[in-house]
Amino acid sequence: MNWFRTTLAVAHCCLSLPAAAQTTAGALQPQFEAIDRSFEAFQRDTPTPGLVYGLVAEGKLVHVRGFGVQDLASKRPVTADTLFRIASMTKAFTALSILALRDAGKLSLDDYAEKHVPEMRGWKYPTSDSARIRIRDLLSHVAGFVTDDPWGDRQTPMPEAEFTRLLRAGVPFNRVPETAHDYSNFGYALLGRIVANVSGMPYRTYVERTILKPLGMNSSGFEVTEWPLERRAIGYRFEDGVWSEEPTMRNGAFGPMGGLQVSANDYGKWIAFLLSAWPPRDGPDTGPVKRATVRELAQGLNFVRMTPRIGGAAKGGCMQGTAYGKGLRVSQDCALGMMLHHGGGYPGYGSHMLLVPEARVGIFVFTNRTYTGAAGTAWDAMFALDKADALRFAEPPVGADLAAALDTARAIYAAGDVTVAQPSLAMNFLMDRSAEGWRRDLAALHAQLGACTGKAEPPQARGAMSGAFRWHCDKGMLDGMVLLAPTSPMTIQSLRFSPVPAAKP
Secondary structure, three states: OHHHHHHHHHOOOOOOOOOOOOOOOOHHHHHHHHHHHHHHHHHOOOOOEEEEEEEEEOOOEEEEEEEOOOOOOOEEEEOOOOOOOOOHHHHHHHHHHHHHHHHOOOOOOOEEEOOOHHHHOOOOOOOOOOOOEEEEHOOOOOOOOOOOOOHHHHOOOOHHHHHHHHHHOOOOOOOOOOOOOOHHHHHHHHHHHHHHHHHHHOHHHHHHHHHHOOOOOOOOOHHHHHHHHHEEEEEEEEOOOOEEOOOOOOOOOOHHOOEEEEHHHHHHHHHHHHOOOOOOOOOOOOOOHHHHHHHHHOOOOOOOEEEEEEEEHHHHEEEEEEOOOOOEEEEEEEEOOEEEEEEEOOEEEEEEEEEEOOOOOOEEEEOOOOOOOOOHHHHHHHHHHHHHOOOOOOOOOOOHHHHHHHHHHHHHHOOOOHHHHHHHHHHOOHOOOOOOHHHHHHHHHHHHHHHOOEEEEEEEEOOOEEEEEEEEEOOOOEEEEEEEEEOOOOEEEEEEEEOOOOOOO
16 A cells, blocks of 8 residues: 555545556465455355355456355356356446447436336326426436335246336335335336337347357356256245245346346456546557446446445444446545445345456455345455455546646745746645745744655656645655646646645654
């Protein structure tokens, strides 16, 4: 963890650092054994019949382990090719399908949903001034529907004709649309109907052609019975000390909210594809969906909640700002920055996925016990990787204009006077603090720290036009931030110096 992350992450609320640095499997590998033990303990002690987890970095599945069995009758061991239902982690596939149709010009996220689902026309809304439901409202769960776990899970096999009748009759609202977040499986079933109506093909066909097959996810699909029983993890629930097999639900109208079945080897390709959208960059866009479109999954509406971390890291850890993006939850963490995550709870299955895009590392886990997703173990593993300094966070390059501004900041400090750099200052600079005030401030810093002519930490860009620096001085260290104005040529609109408190004995 570098000095910039540790000293400034909290102050600047989890700065995004997209850049070229890569996480190497070599840095992660020493941690694999300890993480294996934690997942093995979860599988044994929870208990769950079987579990598989994987770590993705550098665009590939770098580690995968299975524990336990995929079915209690034959006791076939879980492997990286065992097929699990991933429940609500399906929603990201549905969301990306909607975005792909938007990219193709076939819909707008601001379209009223009833434009593409005519059965919704004439619905009775809660109030006369209620906003009509837009597609983006469905994506972020703000359409006013009631939270429907676990009812929605059992609706997976609903025939399309029955879903049509349900829509035509109208549904009750929990609240006025666009006023709050309520997680809705029903809303994602509606998105699946939109995918089908707009694309002109069944939802599952569109996802298979647009996402699964282009990514080489050849073992993944929605109709689980199309794969041999020997490959499938059978779903169980544990009730009153007894294991009971859950019924295998066929694909139906609610499949878009949670019906996908995948293997760890396949899902690793999906996670690698998502992570490949970071950092933004020049170069060919080779994925089945554009990188910029994938990054939209992290954009939610403005219903942000403060939530604790998941797992053991919640104890003594910072609170996170969390919102629902599009098929993924988005949290800002004081140490790891942006985190994308989602759980999956389903009759017979539990799952979880967690991405740290700015480190380009992801972890996922599948189990075959009802609503048992091992989320805490996955989060603990990611924070353990960070604590072991195994995550390599990307940092943007310092461009020529920013580098020049940093040199100007050093010249100002050395001279004790901002007027030596007046041509480089934006018009607001001396209006916000007078030259005489700056001279007093700089004199006080010189008295406290002396000259800052020693080594400097590598500057940290926050973007093309702002950055942080740390200088080693005669009697301590000096932190600073520089922010450029949107002028041509670029000028400095803000400069801040802050002495680093001396460490206590």
